Amino acid sequence: MNPFMWSLLYFVLLLFSEVAHATYHLRAGDPQLITAQSYAQTRQNGQPMFRTLNPAKTDSPCRSRPLDLVFIIDSSRSVRPAEFEKVRIFLANMVDTLDVGSDATRVAVVNYASTVKIEFLLKDHFNKLDLKKAIARIEPLATGTMTGLAIKTAMKEAFTEQSGARSRSRNIAKVAIIVTDGRPQDQVEGVSAEARATEIEIYAVGVDRADMRSLQLMASLPLEEHVFYVETYGVIEKLTSKFRETLCGVDPCAMGHDCEHICINSNASYYCKCRNGYVLNADKRTCSLKQVRAEVVEDPCKCEAMLAFQKQTQAAIQQLTDKHILPVVPIEHLENMLGRA
Structure with a gap:
């Protein structure tokens, strides 16, 4: 083989080796490659890296903690009809991950553009069925991006007890999830701080052209747990698994308990309860059969006692008469005598 053919063969083998090496690292999750792929998510210089998306679903046994949850969704002109449909799918998928109910998680939606x-x-x-039907009926509002006004409206009108939010004494977490693809046309810093001061936890989700600085100003701390970014609406539904990890809480009863009869979940803890007919012991976990006390009802006029005495006397006299110990006397006459006694 001439020198040219040897050189060509060496080059081909070298190229094959490089391709195989790159393929291996891509499959293995090479950090350098992941950083390169995520570069589009941090287009603004100097901005910290936020949560990257993992489309894999979580199968850990958990149930969502009770929430008062308000979605604040941007439906401005930049959100095309097909993209807004992706937002509706995301909301419906989120509902499926939650324990929805009057005593569990309650959900509201605030839609905004130039109006709210x-x-x-x-x-x-x-x-869940009624919630998803209501979500399917939401239509985009078309123009403007008044994000600050939307946050203020949610705080003043959606997170109130008159609108269905639980009282502070119930200790139910209040959560807002904002989804936007643009730069706010009004101020968000002050109103977001006011909302957070009322104990509303804010998550900010940016899509495509979303302004990263605005997302940071809206979100609760720590930012790395409350700011998300996706490049297109086409992948926004993959955020569902991330929010499921964030919003759901471990079911203490499912993870193991020491209740003899029934385990009841209570936020992040649990308490024990007994079946009907049993009472909870002082240790708050075991149960004992409920003791039934026989109550003696006092007869004020002694009527029942008198009747019982008469019946016993009649029976005794009848036995003596049958044995010819007493002369035959009509029972009615004895009753009269007993009555006079």
């Missing part, structure tokens, strides 16, 4: 529309309140729907 509350699509439905926390008190309106307490089951």
